[in-house]
Amino acid sequence: MAKLTILEFPDPRLRTRAAPVVAVDDSIRTLIDDMLETMYAAPGIGLAATQVNVHKRVLVADVSQEQDRPLAFVNPEIIERDGKTEAEEGCLSVPGIFDKLTTRSARIRVRALDRNGKPFELDADGLLAVCIQHEMDHLEGKLFVDYLSELKRTRIRKKLEKERRERGSHPAARERSNAPVI
Ligand code: GNR
Ligand code: NI
Numbered sequence: 001m002a003k004l005t006i007l008e009f010p011d012p013r014l015r016t017r018a019a020p021v022v023a024v025d026d027s028i029r030t031l032i033d034d035m036l037e038t039m040y041a042a043p044g045i046g047l048a049a050t051q052v053n054v055h056k057r058v059l060v061a062d063v064s065q066e067q068d069r070p071l072a073f074v075n076p077e078i079i080e081r082d083g084k085t086e087a088e089e090g091c092l093s094v095p096g097i098f099d100k101l102t103t104r105s106a107r108i109r110v111r112a113l114d115r116n117g118k119p120f121e122l123d124a125d126g127l128l129a130v131c132i133q134h135e136m137d138h139l140e141g142k143l144f145v146d147y148l149s150e151l152k153r154t155r156i157r158k159k160l161e162k163e164r165r166e167r168g169s170h171p172a173a174r175e176r177s178n179a180p181v182i
Contacts, residue, residue: 001037004052008164009094010157015141016055018048021074024117028058032072032115035060040067044092046131048138051093059135063128071122073112076136079121081105087130089144096163097156101147104130 007014021028031054039047039060046061061071083106090098107125110132114120124132134144145153 002034003041004034004038006038006042006047006051006092007053009091009143009145009160011093013053014050014093014138014143016050017141018050018055018057018139021056021058021113024074024113024115028056028074029115031056031058032060036062036070036072039092042092043067045127046135047092048135050138050141057139059132059139061128061131061135063126063131072115073110073132073135074114074117076110076112076132076139078105078108078133078136079111080107080109082107085130087127089130089134091134091144093138094143094145094156094160097145097159099144099148099152101144103147104133108132 031049035047035049035052035058038052039045039062045063046059049056049058057075059073059076061073062069084102085104085106086100086102087104088098088100106129107123108129109121109123111119111121137143137146145156148156
């Protein structure tokens with residue numbers, strides 16, 4: 001298994017629309033395992049392939065308290081949605097920023113392929129429903145900050161760019177990230 005680097009806003013690669021997976025083969029299973037390792041290490045409750053610069057329709061999630069219930073979805077589709085929910089969201093690609101969104105459905109039914117390419121359907125509510133909608137947005141090149149005002153988004157971008165600059169000139173911090181030292 002391998003821990004992958006997570007792209008951060010405003011990286012333009014996060015705007016890529018992911019392509020459907022044509023065959024759930026060993027390369028996809030390895031991607032799923034690497035994404036789970038990356039998600040657990042972060043730590044996070046979900047991760048889309050887009051965030052690790054792989055532009056295929058794959059996402060993983062685990063909203064269990066013990067972080068021992070990994071879920072993987074290949075070519076996910078929301079086939080039913082119901083209700084509206086307000087939830088505080090964060091994103092590993094927008095580190096340290098949290099804001100309330102009012103745009104999520106409270107309950108969804110998702111159809112996807114599992115890690116063996118077998119179709120399944122899952123009903124989700126609560127945090128899992130919010131998480132799956134957040135991850136599916138990533139596969140469309142969309143971020144939760146896109147639902148905020150332009151003013152907030154600009155402030156967030158400037159804050160992250162400043163933090164990155166400071167991180168970039170800090171030798172110990174650079175060691176912890178796997179950014180190349182040019
Ligand atoms: O770890 C994460 N927590 C979270 C909290 C509320 C709503 C969505 C999420 S997903 C996020 C991980 C992530 O960035 N996935 O793309
Ligand atoms: Ni995210």
